[in-house]
Amino acid sequence: MALARPALQAARRLAIRPVPSAILPAGGPLGRAAAKPYSPSRSRTACGQPAKKRKGETKTMSQVKVFRRNEMKFDPYGGPPGTGQIARLVGPELSKTMGVGIGTFDGCSIEWTVLYDEMIVVLEGKFRLVLKDEVIEATPGDVIWLPENTWLKYEGEKAVVCYTLYPVDWRTTKQGKK
DSSP states (O other), X not given: OOOOHHHHHHHHHSOBOOOOGGGSXXXXXXXXXXXXXXXXXXXXXXXXXXXXXXXXXXXXXXXXXXXXXXXXXXXXXXXXXXXXXXXXXXXXXXXXXXXXXXEEEESOEEEEEOSSEEEEEEEEEEEEEEOSSOEEEEOTTOEEEEOTTOEEEEEEEEEEEEEEEEOTTHHHHHXXXX
16 A cells, blocks of 8 residues: 555655565565665654754763673662662663662562652562552562552562663652642
């Protein structure tokens, strides 16, 4: 089916990543010559216009960063009793969208209401989330999804987790809504 002329023109303006020819229909993805291949130097908006640099933006957010466990700085989080620690790895200084960190929980119970969407991946030990009407027990390899405004208690025995959250700037976003 042929695309209407305005839609075809818009599609051609977009930076489209190349697709292996074995899975393309004859004549390319649009039934005609393929669009220009994706190029990071040709960043475009969804409407095909060149992306504008945000005011005050000085560095690219697409740089790869490796966090070595022996170089992570853990801060106390909750307790006593027990211990909880958190290493905040990705914040607003590295990402405009999501936050990432490592948490440890051993014999502690930390009450909180998440003010963001959160995903937790258990790396070591036994991790437990106490919710209003349920207790979730998780072991290495388990993944837990928590929607915004979930009341809970973080608990664990020698538990190490990796967490991600969205939005990364939840503190300023939530304060601005009050």
